[in-house]
Amino acid sequence: MQRIGVFVCHCGTNIAGTVDVKAVAEALKNEQGVVFSTEYQYMCSEAGQSIIKNAIKEHKLTGVVVCSCSPRMHEATFRKTASSAGLNPYMVEIANIREQCSWIHKDMEKATEKAIILGRAAIAKVHLNAPLTAGESPVVKRALVIGGGIAGIQTALDIADAGFEVDIVEKKPTIGGKMTQLDKTFPTLDCAACILTPKMVDCAQNEKIKIYSYSEVESVSGFVGNFSVKIRKKARYVDETKCTGCGLCTEKCPMKKVPNEFNLGMNNRSAIYIPFAQAVPKIATIDPDHCNMLKNGKCGVCAKICTAGAINYKQEDEIVEEKYGAIIAATGYNPINLDKYDEFAYSQSKDVITSLEFERLTNAAGPTSGKLLRPSDGVHPHTIVFVQCVGSRCGAEDSKGGKSYCSKICCMYTAKHAMLTREKYPDTDVYVFYIDVRTPGKNFDEFYRRAAEEYGVHYIKGMVGKVMPQADGKLLVQGSDLIAGEQLKINADLVVLAAAIEPDKSARPLATMLTASMDTNDFFTEAHPKLRPVESPTAGIFLSGACQGPKDIPETVSQASAAAAKAIGLLCKDKLTCNPCVAHSDEMMCNGCSQCEKVCPYGAISYEDKEFRMPNRTTAIRRVAKVNPAVCQGCGACTVTCPSGAMDLNGFSNRQIMAEVDAICR
Amino acid sequence: MKISYYPGCTLKTKAKELDRYGRESAKALGVELEELENWQCCGGVYPTGKDEIATKLSSVRTLENAKKNGGKLVTLCSACHNVLKQVNEEIKTNEDFAFRANNYSKFDEEYHGETEVIHYLEMLRDTVGFDEIKKKVVKPFKGVKIGAYYGCLLLRPSKVMQMDNPENPKIIEDFIRAIGGEPVIYPYRNECCGGYVTMEDKNIAVKKSSAIMESAGSFGADLMVTACPLCLYNLTQNGGGSVPVKYFTELLAEALGVKEED
Numbered sequence: 001m002q003r004i005g006v007f008v009c010h011c012g013t014n015i016a017g018t019v020d021v022k023a024v025a026e027a028l029k030n031e032q033g034v035v036f037s038t039e040y041q042y043m044c045s046e047a048g049q050s051i052i053k054n055a056i057k058e059h060k061l062t063g064v065v066v067c068s069c070s071p072r073m074h075e076a077t078f079r080k081t082a083s084s085a086g087l088n089p090y091m092v093e094i095a096n097i098r099e100q101c102s103w104i105h106k107d108m109e110k111a112t113e114k115a116i117i118l119g120r121a122a123i124a125k126v127h128l129n130a131p132l133t134a135g136e137s138p139v140v141k142r143a144l145v146i147g148g149g150i151a152g153i154q155t156a157l158d159i160a161d162a163g164f165e166v167d168i169v170e171k172k173p174t175i176g177g178k179m180t181q182l183d184k185t186f187p188t189l190d191c192a193a194c195i196l197t198p199k200m201v202d203c204a205q206n207e208k209i210k211i212y213s214y215s216e217v218e219s220v221s222g223f224v225g226n227f228s229v230k231i232r233k234k235a236r237y238v239d240e241t242k243c244t245g246c247g248l249c250t251e252k253c254p255m256k257k258v259p260n261e262f263n264l265g266m267n268n269r270s271a272i273y274i275p276f277a278q279a280v281p282k283i284a285t286i287d288p289d290h291c292n293m294l295k296n297g298k299c300g301v302c303a304k305i306c307t308a309g310a311i312n313y314k315q316e317d318e319i320v321e322e323k324y325g326a327i328i329a330a331t332g333y334n335p336i337n338l339d340k341y342d343e344f345a346y347s348q349s350k351d352v353i354t355s356l357e358f359e360r361l362t363n364a365a366g367p368t369s370g371k372l373l374r375p376s377d378g379v380h381p382h383t384i385v386f387v388q389c390v391g392s393r394c395g396a397e398d399s400k401g402g403k404s405y406c407s408k409i410c411c412m413y414t415a416k417h418a419m420l421t422r423e424k425y426p427d428t429d430v431y432v433f434y435i436d437v438r439t440p441g442k443n444f445d446e447f448y449r450r451a452a453e454e455y456g457v458h459y460i461k462g463m464v465g466k467v468m469p470q471a472d473g474k475l476l477v478q479g480s481d482l483i484a485g486e487q488l489k490i491n492a493d494l495v496v497l498a499a500a501i502e503p504d505k506s507a508r509p510l511a512t513m514l515t516a517s518m519d520t521n522d523f524f525t526e527a528h529p530k531l532r533p534v535e536s537p538t539a540g541i542f543l544s545g546a547c548q549g550p551k552d553i554p555e556t557v558s559q560a561s562a563a564a565a566k567a568i569g570l571l572c573k574d575k576l577t578c579n580p581c582v583a584h585s586d587e588m589m590c591n592g593c594s595q596c597e598k599v600c601p602y603g604a605i606s607y608e609d610k611e612f613r614m615p616n617r618t619t620a621i622r623r624v625a626k627v628n629p630a631v632c633q634g635c636g637a638c639t640v641t642c643p644s645g646a647m648d649l650n651g652f653s654n655r656q657i658m659a660e661v662d663a664i665c666r
Numbered sequence: 667m668k669i670s671y672y673p674g675c676t677l678k679t680k681a682k683e684l685d686r687y688g689r690e691s692a693k694a695l696g697v698e699l700e701e702l703e704n705w706q707c708c709g710g711v712y713p714t715g716k717d718e719i720a721t722k723l724s725s726v727r728t729l730e731n732a733k734k735n736g737g738k739l740v741t742l743c744s745a746c747h748n749v750l751k752q753v754n755e756e757i758k759t760n761e762d763f764a765f766r767a768n769n770y771s772k773f774d775e776e777y778h779g780e781t782e783v784i785h786y787l788e789m790l791r792d793t794v795g796f797d798e799i800k801k802k803v804v805k806p807f808k809g810v811k812i813g814a815y816y817g818c819l820l821l822r823p824s825k826v827m828q829m830d831n832p833e834n835p836k837i838i839e840d841f842i843r844a845i846g847g848e849p850v851i852y853p854y855r856n857e858c859c860g861g862y863v864t865m866e867d868k869n870i871a872v873k874k875s876s877a878i879m880e881s882a883g884s885f886g887a888d889l890m891v892t893a894c895p896l897c898l899y900n901l902t903q904n905g906g907g908s909v910p911v912k913y914f915t916e917l918l919a920e921a922l923g924v925k926e927e928d
Contacts, residue, residue, distance in 0.1 A: 469853055
């Protein structure tokens with residue numbers, strides 16, 4: 001017979017505001033097996049935990065029921081409490097009377113009744129709890145960073161600095177990400193290349209870091225501390241070990257009309273290319289969609305002139321398999337496609353551009369060598385209109401691919417663009433249409449005010465309704481000035497749209513491989529929005545940079561280092577405690593049907609042929625299910641699938657769950 | 667091929683040419699437009715009010731009538747087309763309205779938006795096909811620069827009209843190409859002409875209409891076409907007169923060689 005203690009938490013007024021906690025403690029006192037019942041303001045506090053510890057010792061408790069918040073919040077806390085008082089931690093059950101009761105009900109009487117029922121169910125379950133012992137599994141001391149932008153680079157450098165091996169998988173031919181395309185960075189206006197390229201070089205030279213460029217993650221299996229990952233190294237038709245990055249091939253390649261993605265298609269590159277001069281690794285890549293040799297076998301110029309003999313037209317994709325203890329997602333973002341925003345004439349006029357395109361137009365390594373020239377005719381623009389929130393903060397009914405969220409970085413980079421334009425070209429009139437100017441960040445508001453007050457940028461509160469390309473090549477911008485209460489028409493030479501940002505398209509399939517959760521916008525979800533912001537709810541998966549939500553560079557770098565710290569915390573451990581709540585199969589009942597094997601998302605179930613003693617001293621060989629406890633995550637899918645009831649889950653046995661149901665229905 | 671046809675009041679009074687040339691051209695293209703018997707006024711602008719019920723009933727009657735006569739209804743006037751499509755969408759999606767309208771109307775069989783309403787231009791594009799029209803053109807508008815004028819009612823609200831991209835449409839431009847002309851794209855082609863405001867404050871309509879005409883002219887248009895009687899009125903009366911404006915059906919009839927001179 002169990003001796004059970006019940007501890008009802010007020011959670012301040014979170015629970016006590018809607019549930020009569022004293023009545024709950026009083027009612028549960030009368031349940032079978034309950035020898036002690038009490039309530040306290042904050043059961044998770046040190047004082048609250050002491051109440052539990054003292055009661056375990058004083059009343060010789062064999063089971064504990066805590067009526068409090070969700071087990072996701074404090075189950076681990078209370079298990080630790082019990083353990084320190086000498087009770088097996090798996091003899092603790094949580095009745096969730098906050099999220100599942102007080103927060104969703106208003107009527108005190110009904111909520112109290114429900115809280116009592118939930119407590120009763122937990123007590124019924126504890127009666128059938130058995131002490132469990134957690135096993136251990138080893139940790140592979142190597143991390144994988146997926147995405148080689150500034151987030152991935154910072155995470156990798158920090159992990160390597162702590163002494164662990166770390167691999168970066170980057171799908172593009174070079175690491176560096178979006179930051180390589182930027183000119184200057186707010187609010188200090190230091191040059192993006194000057195602060196980023198040294199970090200890229202550090203990655204390449206660090207002995208602990210291995211870069212898989214032009215590669216993608218193909219599949220992920222395993223679990224925290226012991227992931228097994230297949231990486232596809234895409235054929236670049238150039239031998240990485242031989243190419244010196246001299247660039248001769250890119251000069252001689254006769255196919256020079258390929259839109260250059262690094263400059264967002266504003267100029268062309270050759271079919272064999274190095275994305276930019278500071279690329280890491282600085283290795284040429286052949287674009288198979290445009291190379292004449294690969295398409296129809298007619299060319300071969302690059303192979304002839306390459307002094308290193310690095311060109312290999314027969315190269316094929318290669319699959320590499322590696323083991324990792326921790327995985328960090330750093331897949332980044334992209335601006336949304338604006339083709340559907342016809343009111344801004346983005347697809348109709350070359351002189352309507354996105355902010356990232358503007359960034360390339362002002363970059364010394366860009367298509368105009370840093371001179372601000374109109375794309376249509378190469379003339380210096382004298383009136384520029386910036387439009388904020390294009391595709392950001394849209395209503396739910398937006399049919400153009402707009403996002404409901406604020407993209408967070410646009411207000412600041414537009415202030416930067418406006419300020420730099422006024423500084424470099426004082427003869428240029430600059431207008432910024434905005435809904436709100438959002439500048440929370442260190443030295444951010446000061447920066448924006450400098451643009452508006454010192455540099456004479458015309459900030460207009462209101463949205464642009466339409467951009468009209470005129471017969472004389474100018475752009476007539478129609479917008480409303482909400483403060484002056486009038487309609488404006490501005491004859492502009494260039495219109496710059498601050499496009500919303502969205503997660504990279506590769507994030508969704510990656511999340512599926514990692515079994516990491518995502519929100520409806522395809523941003524990775526964090527384990528807790530405030531308290532665990534750089535971890536995925538899936539153990540061993542960490543989040544770095546804009547794949548978790550829109551962020552600027554300072555915030556991305558902070559989060560990247562935070563994710564690294566969390567990953568290092570994991571890699572430091574030699575062994576991880578396993579979850580003992582895993583499935584097991586009753587061999588006598590198993591009929592070998594394979595249903596459980598099919599539903600197991602972790603591949604933890606296999607089958608073996610086993611000899612069984614039968615009546616009359618005979619034996620028979622039967623096929624039975626076997627669970628690998630190190631791989632099983634205790635999800636319970638197999639237990640509900642098993643037609644013969646042979647599968648059961650430690651800590652959540654079929655009997656325990658039925659006892660809970662009985663208690664609720666009593 | 668026979669399709670039910672809803673001309674609407676304006677096409678019987680002020681915009682007879684839009685109607686006549688439309689019918690003649692359809693015949694030449696092998697489509698017989700069968701005028702819906704006992705049709706009533708669509709309700710004008712009133713049914714577009716979200717809280718209106720009574721003013722939508724005449725449109726509902728028309729739509730129910732078309733359901734019994736083949737299930738497809740062609741309209742030509744931009745305004746009628748807009749009203750009929752919006753009322754049809756309303757009765758399809760708004761249960762409360764459908765219940766009340768049916769309760770009042772007492773049709774033999776309840777009406778829930780089964781009729782497919784299409785504009786004459788959609789008929790040209792989707793039923794006849796612009797390539798087919800091209801083959802039947804005998805007097806192409808070769809070298810004539812024609813500016814399409816869409817106005818507001820033809821394409822918006824785009825979710826209900828489901829006709830073309832409201833900000834960057836191409837259906838009339840494709841039509842112009844089919845009759846051998848050269849379309850002129852100018853940014854005011856989907857701006858408002860001023861509409862009924864011309865009765866209240868003519869100055870506003872003059873401002874709106876002349877901006878449209880000047881924009882079309884600046885891009886080199888020799889001629890403008892529209893599908894809307896009110897747009898035609900505003901552009902010709904209030905637009906300044908620098909560019910002639912015609913119904914698109916008139917050009918179609920001329921290109922097909924079926925335009926009878928008065």
